[in-house]
Amino acid sequence: MVNTTQPTADLSSAPTVKKIQDERLREVSFVTRIMRRPELGALAGLILVAIFFASTADPSMFTLAGIMNILSPAAQLGILAIAAALLMIGGEFDLSIGSMVAFTGLIFGAFITLNSWPLLLAIAATLVIAAVLGGLNGQLVIRTRLPSFIVTLAFLFILRGLSLVGLKWATGGSTQMRGIGDQAGEGLIRELFSGVAFEGVFAWLAANDLIGKFPNGTPTVTGVPVSIVWFVGFALLATWILLRTRVGNWIFAAGGDPNAARNSGVPVDRVKTALFMLTAAAAAVVAILTVLDAGSTDARRGFQKEFEAIIAAVIGGCLLTGGYGSAIGAFFGAIIFGMVSIGLTYTRFDSDWFQVFLGAMLLLAVLFNNFIRRKVTGER
Amino acid sequence: MESQAPLIEIRDLVKHFGSVIALSGVSLSVHRGEVMCLLGDNGAGKSTLIKTLAGVHKPTSGDFLVEGKPVSFASPRDALDAGIATVYQDLAMIPLMSVTRNFFMGREPVKGVWPFRRVDFDHCDEVTREEMHRIGIDVRDPHQAVGTLSGGERQCVAIARAVYFGAKVLILDEPTSALGVAQTSMVLKYIHQVRSKGLGVIFITHNVRHAYAVGDRFTVLNRGKTLGTYAKSEIQIDELQNLMAGGKELQAVSAELGGMV
Numbered sequence: 001m002v003n004t005t006q007p008t009a010d011l012s013s014a015p016t017v018k019k020i021q022d023e024r025l026r027e028v029s030f031v032t033r034i035m036r037r038p039e040l041g042a043l044a045g046l047i048l049v050a051i052f053f054a055s056t057a058d059p060s061m062f063t064l065a066g067i068m069n070i071l072s073p074a075a076q077l078g079i080l081a082i083a084a085a086l087l088m089i090g091g092e093f094d095l096s097i098g099s100m101v102a103f104t105g106l107i108f109g110a111f112i113t114l115n116s117w118p119l120l121l122a123i124a125a126t127l128v129i130a131a132v133l134g135g136l137n138g139q140l141v142i143r144t145r146l147p148s149f150i151v152t153l154a155f156l157f158i159l160r161g162l163s164l165v166g167l168k169w170a171t172g173g174s175t176q177m178r179g180i181g182d183q184a185g186e187g188l189i190r191e192l193f194s195g196v197a198f199e200g201v202f203a204w205l206a207a208n209d210l211i212g213k214f215p216n217g218t219p220t221v222t223g224v225p226v227s228i229v230w231f232v233g234f235a236l237l238a239t240w241i242l243l244r245t246r247v248g249n250w251i252f253a254a255g256g257d258p259n260a261a262r263n264s265g266v267p268v269d270r271v272k273t274a275l276f277m278l279t280a281a282a283a284a285v286v287a288i289l290t291v292l293d294a295g296s297t298d299a300r301r302g303f304q305k306e307f308e309a310i311i312a313a314v315i316g317g318c319l320l321t322g323g324y325g326s327a328i329g330a331f332f333g334a335i336i337f338g339m340v341s342i343g344l345t346y347t348r349f350d351s352d353w354f355q356v357f358l359g360a361m362l363l364l365a366v367l368f369n370n371f372i373r374r375k376v377t378g379e380r
Numbered sequence: 381m382e383s384q385a386p387l388i389e390i391r392d393l394v395k396h397f398g399s400v401i402a403l404s405g406v407s408l409s410v411h412r413g414e415v416m417c418l419l420g421d422n423g424a425g426k427s428t429l430i431k432t433l434a435g436v437h438k439p440t441s442g443d444f445l446v447e448g449k450p451v452s453f454a455s456p457r458d459a460l461d462a463g464i465a466t467v468y469q470d471l472a473m474i475p476l477m478s479v480t481r482n483f484f485m486g487r488e489p490v491k492g493v494w495p496f497r498r499v500d501f502d503h504c505d506e507v508t509r510e511e512m513h514r515i516g517i518d519v520r521d522p523h524q525a526v527g528t529l530s531g532g533e534r535q536c537v538a539i540a541r542a543v544y545f546g547a548k549v550l551i552l553d554e555p556t557s558a559l560g561v562a563q564t565s566m567v568l569k570y571i572h573q574v575r576s577k578g579l580g581v582i583f584i585t586h587n588v589r590h591a592y593a594v595g596d597r598f599t600v601l602n603r604g605k606t607l608g609t610y611a612k613s614e615i616q617i618d619e620l621q622n623l624m625a626g627g628k629e630l631q632a633v634s635a636e637l638g639g640m641v
Contacts, residue, residue, distance in 0.1 A: 257474045260468075263468060264487075265460060323474065323477070
């Protein structure tokens with residue numbers, strides 16, 4: 001009896017032993033897991049900034065209308081910053097983003113006003129041209145093996161200059177092009193790129209006294225500006241691509257060590273070119289959004305946005321050396337930007353403190369990122 | 381086993397870079413379940429030879445046969461597809477990425493239909509954990525960055541990756557040269573394991589002791605030429621050392637230093 005039961009007991013205990021061995025896998029503490037996320041710094045920064053304004057700013061800053069005010073500039077910057085973050089993770093820079101906004105704004109305006117193209121065609125053509133220019137940037141960087149910093153710095157000036165010359169040429173001497181909004185016409189396509197979204201929801205919320213409304217019953221905030229919808233959508237999509245798809249893994253690999261990536265069969269050059277194209281296309285989307293919103297475009301559009309986008313990406317946890325960072329971090333970084341630039345007007349501080357803040361935030365973020373990288377990724 | 385065509389065979393391989401003759405007639409073969417050690421001092425042409433086998437360079441002339449059939453690789457990808465995997469000393473892994481992401485880099489398994497197609501990370505983690513367990517680094521988390529692994533563990537994971545993805549021949553480029561004693565023995569032990577699975581291994585090193593510990597046959601490379609191939613039974617460790625260093629000078633130095641080089 002004893003002999004027959006013993007083996008069965010052994011057999012049944014075997015899987016348990018294996019399970020216990022698996023559990024020898026060191027339990028990763030919650031703190032470590034959090035610390036490993038690149039967007040931690042940006043989230044912490046956002047919370048700090050929010051606390052700062054909650055205690056110093058006029059309470060109207062954190063009403064629904066105030067939040068929309070903060071998010072609008074954050075959205076425009078954020079779309080650029082998320083693309084810049086992906087490119088930085090892929091190991092490259094694009095300093096021509098800001099100029100690309102001006103240039104694509106100009107050609108978009110020209111398609112609408114000079115060529116009288118329908119909106120859809122104008123948008124499609126603008127995106128294609130932006131992608132081609134981005135691809136050119138990428139190919140130059142890859143083929144010459146020059147740092148992308150210097151190649152795209154050249155394009156910063158080329159595109160800015162072309163925008164100025166082109167504007168003057170197209171308008172007969174002015175540096176502003178008007179009347180784009182009127183010529184663009186109405187319709188579904190227009191609504192995707194200008195105005196507000198979710199009006200029905202907001203009307204319903206106002207009707208049920210959930211949000212503020214005017215005496216006549218229209219809500220004080222009629223909806224979410226579409227740029228914010230683009231911003232949030234792009235952040236979610238970019239995060240999903242980065243963390244869950246093959247292309248995401250290739251982006252990390254291309255930026256982390258292009259040689260090792262190539263040796264493992266990652267198409268590094270294609271990934272980088274695609275990222276340059278994406279960055280340029282993101283600039284074009286921002287150009288289309290702002291041009292349709294304002295109804296006009298001018299040569300200073302997107303001025304210094306390349307730096308702000310890179311700063312937002314760095315605050316969001318991107319390393320300047322590539323291979324590490326996050327899209328959702330850039331999302332938070334852009335919101336920090338919007339909150340401070342708009343928030344200062346709600347306080348008694350001079351809003352020119354913004355620049356000081358910007359520099360300080362960048363420095364802090366870089367120091368913090370450096371520390372985290374060494375701590376968590378094991379550069380002992 | 382000997383009757384089968386060798387996994388890789390090269391005959392009189394020559395490689396010129398402009399006026400530089402990097403390889404001037406190299407012959408070598410590796411069979412299933414065999415560790416072929418390629419020994420040579422700096423500048424002997426080891427790197428060029430590896431890169432030619434790995435599909436990075438094209439040979440100027442000579443025969444290159446894989447399982448008896450002549451091949452010509454246009455890219456490292458072709459070599460990989462033919463079952464030749466190269467594990468480079470320091471270019472194998474990306475320190476900032478997790479072990480899982482490194483393990484499946486370039487060959488991520490996907491699930492789902494197109495716009496929602498994504499990497500099957502659950503499966504990846506499971507495989508990675510299993511493979512790490514097999515190597516003996518099982519008390520680690522596959523999500524941790526490769527930078528947190530020791531040099532020996534990194535080499536082992538890189539080798540495990542090559543084996544997992546169906547390599548028939550492993551080319552190991554100085555896998556032990558940057559490692560300490562304990563880590564070296566970990567890698568050597570793993571090479572031994574891989575051989576017993578029936579893979580062919582080309583083990584490049586300039587450390588004769590490491591070579592002698594796991595090698596079945598030894599090919600010595602000097603100034604772009606093979607000096608000869610010897611089975612383990614045919615040659616002693618000292619002879620191998622002298623052959624590799626080109627003879628006399630080293631003996632003299634060795635004597636001066638008390639015979640320990």
